[in-house]
Amino acid sequence: MKRVIDTPGGRMKLIVLSYGKGPGILWIHGGGYVLGMASMVYCSMGRVLAKRFGGVVVSPEYRLAKKAPYPAALEDCTAALRYLYDHAEELGVERDRIVVGGESAGGGLAAAVCLYERDHGGIPIRFQIPLYPMLDCEDTDSSRDNHGRVWNTKRNHWDWRHYLGDLYGTKRVPPYASPARAEDYRGLPSCYTYVEDGEPFYDETLTYVRKLREAGVEAHADVFHGKTHAFDGLFWTKNAKEAKKKLIRAAGKVLDPDGNNHHNRSSRCADKA
Secondary structure, three states: OEEEEEEOOEEEEEEEEEOOOEEEEEEEOOOOOOOOOHHHHHHOHHHHHHHHHOOEEEEEOOOOOOOOOOOHHHHHHHHHHHHHHHOHHHHOEEEEEEEEEEEOHHHHHHHHHHHHHHHOOOOOOOEEEEEOOOOOOOOOOOOOOOOOOOOOHHHHHHHHHHHHHHHOOOOOOOOOOOHHHOOOOOOOOEEEEEEEOOOOOHHHHHHHHHHHHHOOOOEEEEEEOOOOOOHHHOOOOHHHHHHHHHHHHHHHHHHOOOOOOOOOOOOOOOOOO
């Protein structure tokens, strides 16, 4: 179903997928902050988890950076989270099992939402799933001189420039825009992610997990050998199949700790219902 909510930028569409009572999952689409759409949730790991364990997925049609740079996307995503939390009873969501996740730039926004909510005494987030996240506006060893086909250095610079606007290339970039700029990771939700070792976001993904652990936050990353950004979209491949299994296992410890709630186990994009 679709909902429309008010945000600082005006009215925003949400796609809401319900698979019974259970956790509430805010799932944020990728696209380098400049592309993408809420309907990408139909082929997302957020939907996979909700179909597996029950619950509700909310996907926001957040403003894209070509027309509205930072902080527009963050404002829209936090508004979507607020909707999920405030309408928990109506949606059948358990407020103590709120999950925020996404792919690529959506993973970056997921981390940013967690930082923002922690710092502003906001909604309690139980678990974060920033998959191969776009976190660092500065080059890392893996994003520098990377010529990957799906994502590469040139594309990374271009998209960060659009997302950050006048902040790009300065030391004034806040952690809510580029979570890698954060200095304090204490009190953030536990985290699971995965990434391939030859893609641009390899280093920033592992650095994020390492800093969470150093701050006393439970965090884990599974690394697969390969050079494909968003590799899990190639759902017929060995790496994608294994990543899906590992994500379900990791998320299940939070979403279904007693192992009692197993719903539909169909393939990732089997239908659009």
